[in-house]
Amino acid sequence: xxxxxxxxxxxxxxxxxxxxxxxxxxxxxxxxxxxxxxxxxxxxxxxxxxxxxxxxxxxxxxxxxxxxxxxxxxxxxxxxxxxxxxxxxxxxxxxxxxxxxxxxxxxxxxxxxxxxxxxxxxxxxxxxxxxxxxxxxxxxxxxxxxxxxxxxxxxxxxxxxxxxxxxxxxxxxxxxxxxxxxxxxxxxxxxxxxxxxxxxxxxxxxxxxxxxxxxxxxxxxxxxxxxxxxxxxxxxxxxxxxxxxxxxxxxxxxxx
Numbered sequence: 706x707x708x709x710x711x712x713x714x715x716x717x718x719x720x721x722x723x724x725x726x727x728x729x730x731x732x733x734x735x736x737x738x739x740x741x742x743x744x745x746x747x748x749x750x751x752x753x754x755x756x757x758x759x760x761x762x763x764x765x766x767x768x769x770x771x772x773x774x775x776x777x778x779x780x781x782x783x784x785x786x787x788x789x790x791x792x793x794x795x796x797x798x799x800x801x802x803x804x805x806x807x808x809x810x811x812x813x814x815x816x817x818x819x820x821x822x823x824x825x826x827x828x829x830x831x832x833x834x835x836x837x838x839x840x841x842x843x844x845x846x847x848x849x850x851x852x853x854x855x856x857x858x859x860x861x862x863x864x865x866x867x868x869x870x871x872x873x874x875x876x877x878x879x880x881x882x883x884x885x886x887x888x889x890x891x892x893x894x895x896x897x898x899x900x901x902x903x904x905x906x907x908x909x910x911x912x913x914x915x916x917x918x919x920x921x922x923x924x925x926x927x928x929x930x931x932x933x934x935x936x937x938x939x940x941x942x943x944x945x946x947x948x949x950x951x952x953x954x955x956x957x958x959x960x961x
Contacts (some may be wrong), residue, residue: 728746736860739828743831773831787817814920884910897953
């Protein structure tokens with residue numbers, strides 16, 4: 706910002722304060738440059754990467770609010786990269802793919818993408834999707850801030866909400882992906898109550914549930930694997946047919 710004239714441009718300060726940083730990851734030079742130029746017009750900062758390795762380099766340099774990630778990339782593909790990005794708190798992901806089938810969309814959502822857009826598409830549609838994802842993420846973060854940050858203990862486990870770290874009684878620890886952590890926290894907040902997929906999708910993913918969205922089911926499957934170390938019967942995530950999921954905690958549970 707230039708201040709040579711002896712005054713501060715308040716509009717420019719406000720713009721910079723509200724600007725977000727996006728990262729476009731696509732190996733097609735034309736598409737990457739087009740998206741970078743278009744998204745920059747809204748006043749946001751846009752970074753670019755042509756591969757997974759370049760993506761990690763950009764993320765190591767500075768914080769990013771959202772990644773626009775192509776599925777087909779040289780080397781490691783976008784699905785694998787998206788799965789790894791779940792370990793980064795506060796980072797949203799929109800996947801791009803030339804494959805537009807329902808199955809491909811489901812796979813993209815299952816690995817943690819916040820949205821999925823099929824090529825070809827209008828850049829303004831991508832911008833609209835970005836705005837929607839960031840709004841949903843902001844709502845989910847606001848709801849999370851209303852929860853206490855104190856570690857929760859249940860059935861011999863300890864859940865650290867700051868680090869998203871789940872530690873078993875034997876000391877084995879695992880950092881939960883953002884989506885898995887939010888699902889588990891929702892279940893712990895309402896033990897022995899049925900939570901619908903609609904509720905969990907809105908609370909944990911920050912988006913509306915659709916009939917072909919299996920993201921919550923995948924989160925539940927991963928959490929069940931992690932909770933296997935608990936003594937039999939002390940903690941179970943039960944499926945309630947046609948309704949949703951229920952966290953059953955045994956009498957030995959120390960709930961606090």
